[in-house]
Amino acid sequence: MSSARNLQKALRPLARQLASPAVQRRTFVAAAGAVRAAAVSRAAAPVAKQQTRGVKTIDFAGHKEDVYERADWPIEKLQDYFKNDTLALIGYGSQGHGQGLNLRDNGINVIIGVRKDGKSWKDAIQDGWVPGKNLFEVDEAISKGSIIMNLLSDAAQSETWPHIKPQITKGKTLYFSHGFSPVFKDLTKVEVPTDVDVILCAPKGSGRTVRSLFKEGRGINSSFAVYQDVTGKAKEKAIAMGVAIGSGYLYETTFEKEVYSDLYGERGCLMGGIHGMFLAQYEVLRERGHSPSEAFNETVEEATQSLYPLIGAYGMDWMFDACSTTARRGAIDWTPKFKDALKPVFNNLYDSVKDGSETKRSLEYNSQPDYREKYEKELEEIRNLEIWRAGKAVRALRPENTK
Numbered sequence: 001m002s003s004a005r006n007l008q009k010a011l012r013p014l015a016r017q018l019a020s021p022a023v024q025r026r027t028f029v030a031a032a033g034a035v036r037a038a039a040v041s042r043a044a045a046p047v048a049k050q051q052t053r054g055v056k057t058i059d060f061a062g063h064k065e066d067v068y069e070r071a072d073w074p075i076e077k078l079q080d081y082f083k084n085d086t087l088a089l090i091g092y093g094s095q096g097h098g099q100g101l102n103l104r105d106n107g108i109n110v111i112i113g114v115r116k117d118g119k120s121w122k123d124a125i126q127d128g129w130v131p132g133k134n135l136f137e138v139d140e141a142i143s144k145g146s147i148i149m150n151l152l153s154d155a156a157q158s159e160t161w162p163h164i165k166p167q168i169t170k171g172k173t174l175y176f177s178h179g180f181s182p183v184f185k186d187l188t189k190v191e192v193p194t195d196v197d198v199i200l201c202a203p204k205g206s207g208r209t210v211r212s213l214f215k216e217g218r219g220i221n222s223s224f225a226v227y228q229d230v231t232g233k234a235k236e237k238a239i240a241m242g243v244a245i246g247s248g249y250l251y252e253t254t255f256e257k258e259v260y261s262d263l264y265g266e267r268g269c270l271m272g273g274i275h276g277m278f279l280a281q282y283e284v285l286r287e288r289g290h291s292p293s294e295a296f297n298e299t300v301e302e303a304t305q306s307l308y309p310l311i312g313a314y315g316m317d318w319m320f321d322a323c324s325t326t327a328r329r330g331a332i333d334w335t336p337k338f339k340d341a342l343k344p345v346f347n348n349l350y351d352s353v354k355d356g357s358e359t360k361r362s363l364e365y366n367s368q369p370d371y372r373e374k375y376e377k378e379l380e381e382i383r384n385l386e387i388w389r390a391g392k393a394v395r396a397l398r399p400e401n402t403k
């Protein structure tokens, strides 16, 4: 399909939107967040003034849901709420970095707990955390903390739980950013203590985006949930934590639904499914005699550079409408064929998530001592696929890369 001739028309409203106030740009910006996040350095611009928004009950296609917003939690209220708390953030990977720095910038008393002299320890020092002041080894941080934020990798949460569990004593709160460990406790062995609140706030994006959107004064969408409420205040605490780590909007869920939808989504449309679809389309084009550049442009470049941002900004109908009559006729006709072919795969995937197969696979794979080397080998294979080598050459031709 050649959507190039429609692109100018399609991008006109987008350009108008980008010229309008920041609050109206949010949807597009969220869609583009992951791309931009990669470009935002750790020591980037100072924190922008936070936008405030009203509380809302929103009608999502006929289903009314309360959406919690940080407008309910001005910074003074947030700081007052946590004034007697020490947040011990364990693990300083993608989420630890984003959530930790946002908490610190929000004036919350947060300390980091990681393995001494590991990669995370060094990263934390680079981000201004000071050993002995707000950077400790894991056990020491937990002992000082009242809210324990378990942001170790999911495999590490399971591995370290026998050691960590006895330290989560009555009066502390246990916080996760994924339902994985407690929901699949038969596999992870993360059986939470019965006398503490257990809450979750799961940002819907990378920790880099958690940080970059916060610095832009926006805020990532997150879901929050309560697994165990012993104080009667767990829900309020989960919402406050969500705001404190830099969320803009908070959607209520359960630990089960969060982990099922998350594992399902990342294996499906977000990553695995879309990669499979790219590969299938590209391979057929190549087998039918098309050049690598043509196959790549028609499969990935046009999608990511032109059409997907339009879906993100305005929705599928708008994107269809912005394309030629020929393109949209074909797209509408072929949608049900793809849906019918793919739905059984998605159902298999959901079953595999729900029955714990995906968790088992992930724990087994990611607990191997040489998992990083094995994973790097797989990444190298992907990097070396013709489609992605062609993509590298196509991207090199973009104006910003030819200066």
Ligand SMILES: NC(=O)c1ccc[n+]([C@@H]2O[C@H](COP(=O)([O-])OP(=O)(O)OC[C@H]3O[C@@H](n4cnc5c(N)ncnc54)[C@H](OP(=O)(O)O)[C@@H]3O)[C@@H](O)[C@H]2O)c1
Pocket (backbone or CB within 6 Å): 090, 091, 092, 093, 094, 095, 096, 114, 115, 118, 119, 120, 121, 150, 151, 152, 153, 154, 156, 159, 160, 177, 178, 180, 202, 203, 204, 205, 206, 207
């Ligand atoms: N990444 C995302 O996009 C994302 C989004 C939403 C929610 N989440 C959830 O957030 C949580 C954290 O994920 P993440 O992606 O930020 O994790 P990550 O980047 O994989 O971070 C791993 C952290 O765990 C530490 N670690 C690994 N093995 C350890 C061990 N045996 N003992 C002690 N520390 C160990 C690492 O320390 P060293 O440097 O010392 O190895 C590092 O600080 C997970 O529950 C995840 O599902 C992630």
